[in-house]
Amino acid sequence: MTKTLLLLPGDGIGPEVTAVAKRVAGRLIAGGLDLAITEARFGGAAIDADGVPLTEETLAAAKAADAVLMGAVGGPQWAGQSYDKRPEAGLLALRAGMNVFANLRPARCFAALADASTLKRIYVDGLDILFVRELTGGVYFGEPRGVETLPDGQRRGVNTHVYTTSEIQRVARIAFDLARGRKGEVVSAEKGNVMEAGLMWREDVQALRDAEYPDIKLTHMLADNMAMQLVKNPKQFDVILTDNLFGDMLSDEAAMLTGSLGMLPSAAIGEPGRPGLYEPIHGSAPDIAGRGVANPCASILSLAMALRHSLGRADLAAAVEAAVEAALDAGARTSDIGGALTTAAMGDAILTHLK
Structure with a gap:
């Protein structure tokens, strides 16, 4: 039975790192993973387009998916709005609506x-x-x-x-x-x-x-x-x-x-059988947004957590994590960890090691 993954790229560097995670998921699909991927607006991007940070349609899609992979939300252009209208309000509403009450944050x-x-x-x-x-x-x-x-x-x-x-x-x-x-x-x-x-x-x-x-x-x-x-x-x-x-x-x-x-993923899960929400913990980082230098590892590792906890593929989760580790061992680095690779190039390095 085909599993479903909803991508919510969000704001700032969110779309940049989520795009790399999507490439990793695409490689797994090409290798036989039965997964359908859809996308929706969320956070500030949804405020600009839809007037609210989380539409009813997006929440319904999140609750119907097997897993949701977020980018990040927020930025200075929305800071002047009331708390219930800010991008972060959409995140709180998404967590509450999906009833994901346990946040798993590995620090490895x-x-x-x-x-x-x-x-x-x-x-x-x-x-x-x-x-x-x-x-x-x-x-x-x-x-x-x-x-x-x-x-x-x-x-x-x-x-x-x-x-x-x-x-x-x-x-x-x-x-x-x-x-x-x-x-x-x-x-x-x-x-x-x-x-x-x-x-x-x-x-x-x-x-x-x-x-x-x-x-x-x-x-x-x-x-x-x-x-x-x-x-x-x-x-x-x-x-x-x-x-x-x-x-x-x-x-x-x-x-x-x-x-x-930039290295740390997270998962938000609830009762067994309910969809999980996965996201890097680094935030939208507006100071580097659009420059193509953000570290995509946390987003890729969040995808690995989705594979393990919601998509029933712990084997592929381990393969993704091993690819990230192998790329780091080989010297692949973005600027936040002492290197000079772009977001896309870091993704290329990890894909090279994905088996």
Whole structure:
């Protein structure tokens, strides 16, 4: 049965890197992968053409596909709009509409790039962390929210951090399941020392582990301590479970341990059988958009995650990842990792090694 992949190139460098990932997918299709690819506007591009960052038609197409591969959204030309009209609002609506509540963010340091990290090689060589971040709850979605003017003329901004037990335990279950295929260890991060919701997070994660995953080693760590430990001794971690806000920040910190944001993919998944959303974590990078110098590796590796988690082809996912690693070992580099290859040329180098 033919699988379907929806491409949402988005804004900035999104279309540039997504085009290279599409070439990789095309090579796999030519080799026998039964996959149909479609595209739609998203983010700022959709605002300009359709008036909204995510149309109902695009959301329906995303929910009907087997997997969705994004580029990136946002840029200074849309920064003056209200939050509900910005490109990022389309991304939040897409995640919520697809009900993808678990964000998988691997932070892997390829051996060839160990010296590109800002940390010494001894701390990052062999690094392989998997963040499992709750994606559709917490302070990004909580109500009430907004800015109000008080009677004395001051303004007050409000964002609400809120979780239910079911929201916590469904993402924790994914972290525990993934840990079983790795080292069997999970570290859960929160701020239970100052936040009641953080203490509840700790208690509910522990309760699930005790009831269903006694084989998993679970450790709890305060999020600020984890931020320090990621720089002090990052290889102590394997699977890290976090809420939405802390996961956003901590996974970006870990990204720089690997040498470049341009190397890191991500996946957003939900219940089994539902489509997943895949995207590089580097953003739209408007400062280099249109110059053809963006690193396409994160987009290609996001395609690999789609192959593994949504398209049922873990073998092809491994082949794509091996091709990226082989290209790096052979010296292929874009400017963000110390080279001079264009986006297209980096794609050519990876395709050379794709078997």
